[in-house]
Amino acid sequence: MFWPLEGILVVDFSQFLAGPYAALRLQDMGARVIKVENPDGGDLCRHHYLSQTRIGTDSTLFHAINRGKQSVTLDLKSAAGLAAARKLVAKADVVIQNFRPSVIDRLGLGYDAVRAINPDVIYGSISGYGTQGDWADTPGQDLLAQARSGVMWLSGNHGAGPVPIGLPLADISTGANLATGILGALLRHARSGQGAHVETSLLESLTDMQFELLTTYLNNGHCLPQRLEQGSAHRYLGAPYGVFDTKEGQLALAMSRLDLLGQALELPEIAAYADAPDASFSARDKIHALIAQRLQKQTAAALETALGRAGLWCAKVLSWDDMLAHGSFQALDMLRTIETQIATAPQPVQFVRAPFRIDGARPQIDSAGPALNADGAEILAEFDAD
């Protein structure tokens, strides 16, 4: 297998999630990624523990995000550290950084400075909120970007307060957008030899994530529709669309014809709405109330089977344990166990693989994240920076 980015060198100055996630995607596609970390503990993520799980002294999530990369520590505020960093970026195809706007310029590693020594470099920058405006210097953190973007009013039911998305969606989507821009620029570079500055931000990415609904809002006189009383899962789609309690477990119901749904649930009241124009939208709460009441009588498993047979779009709501046990999850072959040597004793750790296959193959995982400065001496010698 010839992985698409074999031979590409990425020098990554970023920490936490969004920037390192972009570098991880490039690494999965075959690029070599050198992580430049501060000597005083490195990427803050090494010590950012979610739950109590860790690998050696590093947090599990540091390894999830930085598997397969190399690490070199440089003090960018010292002349020697900066000189070494300049040797690395001089040979890089791609540079990634997520310092706050202006900080990287002060360090002497901004786009213009790097372009002066590497004219066709592809330079990727991530910020929280862009480089202008009164949020430019506020912390670009996932929850805060969610709070500002309006996204917290899209989930949950009517009457609930704001409901954050319980996963770092701003970071992940920003990393994906940066990777996309860098790949586009690499393609242009292959065709024209031209470098590029690729920029994105948490706020642009959350705006893009919401674009379907936000476009509707922007064109309807800024009228905010209400979340539903129950089973709310999308503010603009007609009934049925949402998650409902059953006798045992919960069932998700996506867009389905009301006549077929009424038939399958033996609820003529629902089928009656099928003939009224626009009822699936205007009578959403009434229809959802009828569905909710009816679904209490059967288990989610039985309903999934019965409604699925009638061609209706539904799924039982699973926990992670339920999903792991399922044949379809196993068929995706997304997990790998790595024996790390980082802890005092070998420790098996499970990682998630990349979310795509190229020519039928999903990128392999060969190693966990690097120990801090694990490759420092070797890399400095290679780049003549020791």
Added chain:
Amino acid sequence: MPETASNLPLRGLRVLDFAQFLAGPVAALRLSDLGAEVIKIERPQGGDLCRSMVVNDQRLEGDSLVFHTFNRGKKSVAADLKQPADLEKIRALVATADVMIHNFRPGVMERIGLGYDTVRDLNPRIVYGAVSGYGTTGPWRDKPGQDLLVQSLSGIAWLSGNANDGPVPTGFAMLDVATAGNLVQGILACLVRRGISGKGGLVEVDLLSSAIDVTFEQFTCFLNDNEQQPRRHETGNANPYQPAPYGLYQASDGWFAFAMTPLAKVAELLGSAEIGAFPQAQAFSHLNEIKRIVAAICATKPVQHWLDILEPAGIWCAPVLDWPGFVKTDGFAALDPVQTIRTPSGAAARTTRCPIRLDGQALHNSAPAPLLGADTAAVFDSLQTARA
């Protein structure tokens, strides 16, 4: 073509978009934003089902506004792939394409005669992108690949909301958008490789893999934590694995978000000896107790009161905005994230732009989505001319 087209990375590349609804067309939209010519291949009767999926009663030039949101800037060719004459023309078009994208269920394109192996014989340089719900094998392969259903199956519905809530799905098609992003990355990488090898490739993505990827940080914790289901916080949950005070708090006049902060700092700024009594090591094990105390204090004063205390101290916090609040902010305006699309008859609608800036330029494209089949004759005629 976007206004900034002259120097865009995918200038001169042709993408055929056989996909409907969201994930596939949004991937093609991103390629269009990056400069590619995108031709939608649609059924002559009605075309992409999304054209008639009118939400909130909003249309533009007869088609749903949602259709324009996903398909602005593309061309449309109407063809019935089950008719040999139409299929032959499409095969000729495929021979000229750099990329094609489809999201038919596994096996359908093979039956039509446009599966990857057939297409590769026809055009060895093509990069072929396929979107499915759950991959091409496994018991779910024929289940509808729909965003809400995959959120429900992948455990995502148990990450949002509070401990005593039922499952809380994310209220928009986040997995479709994430899947589109993954497809775009794979396609672009294969185009880079083609520059070296001269050969195309097959890129396959699915909603379930993308669901696992957007949670990979937390899912990795779960996998290495004896597979214990994460417990959502009792109040203001924003990530089950984050320690107190992480989450949302209701002030006297609204809500604000409080990100990771050491407990000692929280205690000092809120003037709470009670919080100060918890060692940092208990921020996770006693998170609900601590958050209850923080919540009780925060409820007494307005949002701005707390921001004025927390922000100068360098604490990571933000007011919770809704869309009317968000679109009025200076922060939103500074990003310039909205563009206006205009149809030939002069109808206009506002939508968002590509979230990437290239060489300091935002990627704008004011072209609307095409009428069904608008470019059929022009596209097929150009093939004839090229062959003559």
